[in-house]
Amino acid sequence: MTVSQIRDLRGTLEREKAEIGVFLCFEKPTRPMLKEAAEAGFYKSPDGSSYPRMQVLTVQQLLNGQQVEYPRYARDNTFKQAPRNRREAASNLSLPLEME
Numbered sequence: 001m002t003v004s005q006i007r008d009l010r011g012t013l014e015r016e017k018a019e020i021g022v023f024l025c026f027e028k029p030t031r032p033m034l035k036e037a038a039e040a041g042f043y044k045s046p047d048g049s050s051y052p053r054m055q056v057l058t059v060q061q062l063l064n065g066q067q068v069e070y071p072r073y074a075r076d077n078t079f080k081q082a083p084r085n086r087r088e089a090a091s092n093l094s095l096p097l098e099m100e
Contacts, residue, residue, distance in 0.1 A: 001025050003032040010040050010054060019043045022055045022068050029056045045071040 006023060013021045020043050023029075029037075033056060040054040051069045 001027060001029065001033065003030065003036050006033045006036040006054070006056065010036065013040065013054065020051060020053055020055070020068075020070050022057060024057055024059065024062070026059055028058060043070075047071065047073070 009021050009023050012018070021040075023033075023037065037052070037054040037056045040052075042050040043053045044050050049071060051071065055068055057066060057068065
């Protein structure tokens with residue numbers, strides 16, 4: 001684990017226009033790692049609540065019950081939805097039937 005991995009995640013957040021990112025690790029993060037994550041700032045949700053934009057958690061913290069901070073009520077804002085694909089209406093629905 002190095003601070004460069006946190007920088008990489010921060011760059012990915014910017015490139016992908018993600019609101020929140022989480023770095024999960026087995027060992028306790030170093031001060032430079034936490035500083036880099038803190039410099040990413042905060043995400044402000046539509047209801048006015050703020051959440052750390054980059055969060056660094058250990059597996060042990062998760063096992064102890066700590067959770068990722070994000071707005072849980074706004075499912076529509078949390079997950080991207082694929083665009084609908086509308087097909088054009090068929091222009092010729094009749095079949096030519098010829099009788100001999």
